[in-house]
Amino acid sequence: MAVIAVDLGKCQGYANCVVAAPHVFDLSEAGKVEILVDGVDPADREAVTDAIAACPAGALRLEES
Numbered sequence: 001m002a003v004i005a006v007d008l009g010k011c012q013g014y015a016n017c018v019v020a021a022p023h024v025f026d027l028s029e030a031g032k033v034e035i036l037v038d039g040v041d042p043a044d045r046e047a048v049t050d051a052i053a054a055c056p057a058g059a060l061r062l063e064e065s
């Protein structure tokens with residue numbers, strides 16, 4: 001199952017990812033992205049791909065495992 005890799009150093013808290021896939025991404029109180037899932041369910045894949053593309057900071061990546 002694919003997993004989402006995050007570069008918190010790049011994340012600027014724009015929350016585009018949260019808007020695109022609110023059941024997968026959240027924002028911490030520190031304004032950084034939080035991943036709510038351990039792996040990407042195939043049913044969520046399109047939403048996750050959209051969320052990654054929507055991140056203006058390039059902080060998200062999909063890693064195939």
Ligand code: SF4
Nearest residue numbers: 011012014015017055
């Ligand atoms: S869209 Fe990118 S910069 Fe914004 S919260 Fe999500 S990971 Fe961080």
